[in-house]
Amino acid sequence: MEVYQKRLESFAKPKRIKPAKGRAVSISWPHDNADYKATPESLAEAGFFYKPELGFPDNVQCYLCKRELSEWEPDDDPLEIHYQKCEHCPWAVLRCGLLHDTDSHQRFVFPDKSRIPSSPFLEQMRYETFQAGKGWPYDEEGDAHRCHSRRVRCTRSLLFSLP
Numbered sequence: 522m523e524v525y526q527k528r529l530e531s532f533a534k535p536k537r538i539k540p541a542k543g544r545a546v547s548i549s550w551p552h553d554n555a556d557y558k559a560t561p562e563s564l565a566e567a568g569f570f571y572k573p574e575l576g577f578p579d580n581v582q583c584y585l586c587k588r589e590l591s592e593w594e595p596d597d598d599p600l601e602i603h604y605q606k607c608e609h610c611p612w613a614v615l616r617c618g619l620l621h622d623t624d625s626h627q628r629f630v631f632p633d634k635s636r637i638p639s640s641p642f643l644e645q646m647r648y649e650t651f652q653a654g655k656g657w658p659y660d661e662e663g664d665a666h667r668c669h670s671r672r673v674r675c676t677r678s679l680l681f682s683l684p
Contacts, residue, residue, distance in 0.1 A: 590606065601620060
């Protein structure tokens with residue numbers, strides 16, 4: 522679920538859930554109207570994929586920090602909620618936190634100096650995105666690409682992994 526398109530597709534089909542007793546039930550994303558900010562697109566952008574549970578038909582999970590959130594209200598902004606609730610999640614810090622780095626004209630202003638891209642904290646968060654899922658595919662020994670995450674980290678790259 523590291524890829525945006527896969528996260529988005531997770532909302533498209535109903536999910537079958539088998540309770541402890543009884544028959545399996547199908548659950549679909551319940552908020553398919555314009556009144557909610559938590560749309561499949563905004564949730565996927567915020568790092569979430571659809572993972573419903575019995576009693577929580579709008580449950581989602583972050584692909585990176587594995588945090589699950591549910592009971593979305595119409596005004597809940599997935600980017601803001603992920604950033605507030607998961608302060609140590611690299612995706613929340615790097616992607617969702619961008620809301621706090623810009624002014625009303627979408628110019629970067631960095632009112633919080635710890636969020637300057639060259640800060641050690643953001644460098645560590647970028648490095649951790651390379652460790653998500655199966656990890657950075659070029660970290661294998663003998664890999665001819667020579668693009669190991671350790672080297673990328675040493676160069677203080679402003680990149681982060683978007684597999």
